Amino acid sequence: MDKLLIRGGRRLHGELLVSGAKNAALPQLCAALLSADPVTLHNVPRLQDVRTMLKLLRNMGVAAERSDDGAVHVDARVLSTPEAPYELVKTMRASVLALGPLLARFGEATVSLPGGCAIGSRPVDQHVRGLSAMGAEIVLEHGYMIARLSAGRTRLKGARITTDMVTVTGTENFLMAAALAEGETLLENAAQEPEIADLAEMLIAMGARIEGHGSSRIRIQGVERLHGCSHRVVADRIEAGTFLCAVAATGGDVLLRHGRADHLDAVIEKLRAAGAEVQAVQDGIRVQSPGSAKLCAQGFRTTEYPGFPTDMQAQFMALNCIAQGRSTVTETIFENRFMHVDELLRLGARIQVDGKVAVIEGVARLSGATVTATDLRASASLVIAGLVADGETVLEHVHHLDRGYDCMEAKLRGIGADIERASA
Numbered sequence: 135m136d137k138l139l140i141r142g143g144r145r146l147h148g149e150l151l152v153s154g155a156k157n158a159a160l161p162q163l164c165a166a167l168l169s170a171d172p173v174t175l176h177n178v179p180r181l182q183d184v185r186t187m188l189k190l191l192r193n194m195g196v197a198a199e200r201s202d203d204g205a206v207h208v209d210a211r212v213l214s215t216p217e218a219p220y221e222l223v224k225t226m227r228a229s230v231l232a233l234g235p236l237l238a239r240f241g242e243a244t245v246s247l248p249g250g251c252a253i254g255s256r257p258v259d260q261h262v263r264g265l266s267a268m269g270a271e272i273v274l275e276h277g278y279m280i281a282r283l284s285a286g287r288t289r290l291k292g293a294r295i296t297t298d299m300v301t302v303t304g305t306e307n308f309l310m311a312a313a314l315a316e317g318e319t320l321l322e323n324a325a326q327e328p329e330i331a332d333l334a335e336m337l338i339a340m341g342a343r344i345e346g347h348g349s350s351r352i353r354i355q356g357v358e359r360l361h362g363c364s365h366r367v368v369a370d371r372i373e374a375g376t377f378l379c380a381v382a383a384t385g386g387d388v389l390l391r392h393g394r395a396d397h398l399d400a401v402i403e404k405l406r407a408a409g410a411e412v413q414a415v416q417d418g419i420r421v422q423s424p425g426s427a428k429l430c431a432q433g434f435r436t437t438e439y440p441g442f443p444t445d446m447q448a449q450f451m452a453l454n455c456i457a458q459g460r461s462t463v464t465e466t467i468f469e470n471r472f473m474h475v476d477e478l479l480r481l482g483a484r485i486q487v488d489g490k491v492a493v494i495e496g497v498a499r500l501s502g503a504t505v506t507a508t509d510l511r512a513s514a515s516l517v518i519a520g521l522v523a524d525g526e527t528v529l530e531h532v533h534h535l536d537r538g539y540d541c542m543e544a545k546l547r548g549i550g551a552d553i554e555r556a557s558a
């Protein structure tokens with residue numbers, strides 16, 4: 135298994151390119167199942183999760199390839215099996231995004247229940263409830279959700295769906311299913327993440343009729359068929375946010391080209407309050423920081439967009455560990471998303487966790503050690519901590535990082551970090 139070797143203490147300077155968003159590319163690859171025409175996606179990040187999704191599509195008999203120019207082409211004219219098997223779903227929960235499109239276009243789907251996950255229990259009951267309201271019959275057998283249209287139906291039907299909580303992939307499944315359903319679907323309590331709006335834009339380019347995306351109420355008029363499209367995946371706000379925290383922590387001056395400051399308001403506000411300078415510039419974000427010793431730790435509470443993203447909690451916590459003062463971080467979305475804490479403690483951080491709340495006492499220095507990545511964003515927080523720690527930090531289980539960051543160590547090296555990969 136690969137490791138990352140990080141020698142901390144370097145300030146970061148220069149420019150890097152923010153990739154396309156993982157959590158936009160994954161639903162968009164599934165949305166290609168909605169049409170018999172070819173779909174081309176540009177700016178798809180090179181990540182393990184994307185490779186898993188392409189494998190999932192190919193496993194269904196769909197043509198899904200990346201061409202030399204980096205674009206991904208999906209042709210779902212024919213489909214051999216409308217199935218997402220456990221072997222693939224267990225490595226990537228986003229596979230549940232195949233459920234809505236398969237049901238909408240082919241009238242049937244067999245998708246493995248995801249099972250346990252490191253950051254929380256992550257049920258899919260809302261997906262099942264919403265799609266059932268649209269005329270699907272979903273039974274659970276042998277660990278699989280077996281879904282088909284209810285008797286006498288040839289298409290899903292529009293429905294009014296109000297979820298018990300805001301769910302990102304749930305909203306995406308309903309959006310894709312509703313695009314081909316008969317009649318109108320109204321999604322109340324819909325997720326407002328930029329990735330939802332980007333999926334809606336792609337569907338509109340395919341001929342879908344959608345209004346209100348980006349708000350908590352989305353209205354969809356179903357159409358009989360969708361055509362192919364060419365779409366550019368929105369920039370990854372979590373990748374950009376991770377680099378903002380890294381530069382804030384190490385000190386320096388970096389331009390994140392293609393980064394979208396307007397998708398990171400909550401994080402940028404906290405970085406500015408901490409003492410970093412963050413500006414939206416043309417086609418990017420510029421961050422300048424005097425280094426963590428001169429920053430003031432900031433408390434925050436994770437909430438749905440446009441609040442502070444749970445996917446940035448671990449990275450900002452790493453910054454708080456070496457900023458001045460005490461801060462309180464509350465995780466409200468997932469029940470087990472503090473696994474980075476024990477690893478940060480190994481680097482000398484002072485953190486106490488009580489349920490959903492972590493209290494961090496800033497320390498003057500961290501000292502490099504061997505740490506283990508436990509999930510994607512936890513890994514990113516350990517990279518940030520390693521970049522400021524004295525001496526060498528060895529990050530093990532880097533495959534977690536590779537699931538969601540496109541060439542992270544190469545991008546960091548490009549702005550002056552001392553980081554390299556050691557392949558076992």
Ligand code: EPU
Pocket residue numbers: 156157160227228254255256257258259260261262299300301302303304444445467468469510511538
């Ligand atoms: N929930 C339910 N039942 C459901 C669906 C969700 O109880 O049927 C609960 C979850 O357990 C959680 C809350 O609702 O407590 C919100 O979960 P959500 O459904 O929004 O999460 P998700 O769609 O599974 C996406 C991202 C995650 C990100 C969350 C929250 C993708 C592929 N994944 O997950 O990204 O943390 O939204 O913003 O879009 C990551 O990239 O590292 C990552 C974990």
